[in-house]
Amino acid sequence: MTDLSALTIAEAGEMLSSGETSAVELADACIAAIAENAALNAFITETAEIARERAHQSDQRRAAGDVRGSMDGIPVAVKDLFCTEGVLTTAGSHILDGFVPPYESTVTANLRDAGAVMVGKANLDEFAMGSSNVTSHYGPVLSPWRLEDGKDRVPGGSSGGSAAAVSADLCLGATGTDTGGSIRQPASFCGIVGMKPTYGRCSRWGIVAFASSLDQAGPLTKSVRDAAIMLQAMAGHDPKDTTSAPLDLPDFAAALTGDIRGLKIGIPAEYVMDGMPGEIEELWQKGAEMMRDAGAEIIEISLPHTKYALPTYYIVAPAEASSNLARYDGVRYGLRVDGESLDEMYENTRAEGFGDEVRRRVLIGTYVLSAGYYDAYYVKAQKVRTRIAGDFEQAFETVDAILTPTAPSAAFAIGEKMDDPIAMYLNDVFTVPSSLAGLPGISVPAGLSNEGLPLGLQVIGRPFDEETMFRVAGVLESQAGFEAKPGGGGGK
8 A cells, every 4th residue: 555644745635535545544644654753853742633633524524525625634744833722832942831822823724724634743943043953942853864874964944843754754744934944944954845935925923933024934845736735725814914915825736837938047146155065066057957958048147145145144033033032031931940039030931941042042132132233233234134135136137036056065964063053054045045035935856965865956936926936846846856765875
């Protein structure tokens, strides 16, 4: 029999429609796979009972001819940054110990209403701050990709649990959030598809905030078509989120025509970085050739302010984080560490509740917002951010989409960059610019490194033009023909 947890969303939908399988059977297959792969530490909370109940309801609807769409009965993981009614939500942090929300985030409510089946809450870097999934209070997530050297690799971050779960066939799709690359980079590391929509396409309501002007929910899946299907169920205008775009949703899956003839694809000169591994540049050139072979026109473009993107991001994001995380004080919910005074209780709670990386970013953010430094750092960073967005705007006057690498390397071993925050921050060098500009981006697995680990290429689109982005990504996926799966030596 087919390994049900290894199906794509599209394949599972067809089998559900034809009666070859049931939602309960799909859910049970994923629940069993999660138990067998517990060592990956991909989940903080497993929700087997909820999954079986929702799967049973899906089967009943299907029997009554009342299918809610392409996600009905599909088992998914939910990044533990999304509030889920009645289910522990931790953001990967000690400070949210015991927090059980009385409400559901809009994105997960949309998925639930579309019939999706939640199998668990996926592990993540604490408060989504990290590129490796080693900062979680609940321990690091291990990538399912292993080499003969026996070292455990990082799955990327911050949506590392979601990426590992999809890559290891523990679910058919997963939600993630992307602030500076937290969907796309782990997708690249784990050999799957990860897609960040345009800022405002998915509601942020009920997602634990990191950097409010950057955070955006998106899907991690096994194929580009699956990403389009899942985004359709996640997205939509939400009056509860003032940054949610009041736009009708196009049919994202219908955009996958397989034809990109005549489209202009931009290759930004500034994305050739000093010290970038030759295999990354080689894969990028190969991707451009794939696009050319499919009938697209390759055009060299310039994004001159790209070199300022990382320092800009690491001023804006920590500044917003320091503001957002001020609410965690030990008074209303989560961890409380007592002290002799109220101030001491605040200090004790935050000192024990936040991990090193979160404390580092809160301190940086508080510094750049403080009197005397606000204009020198934060205001200047916002001006540079406007310039970065302007570069993309100008580029899109001549091209339809932009092709870049997703990450500057393949997955590294756990512990390799732990003591060097700057080296860790450089993981986001190719994803941060489009995040600052609020643009949609998707990482597509396109090849293996010399060691045998996955490498991704990124397609960036115009604001709210996910359709063209999906169209290009679908052809890139087809041309690349990536079929490697995690396993034994060589990652194959």
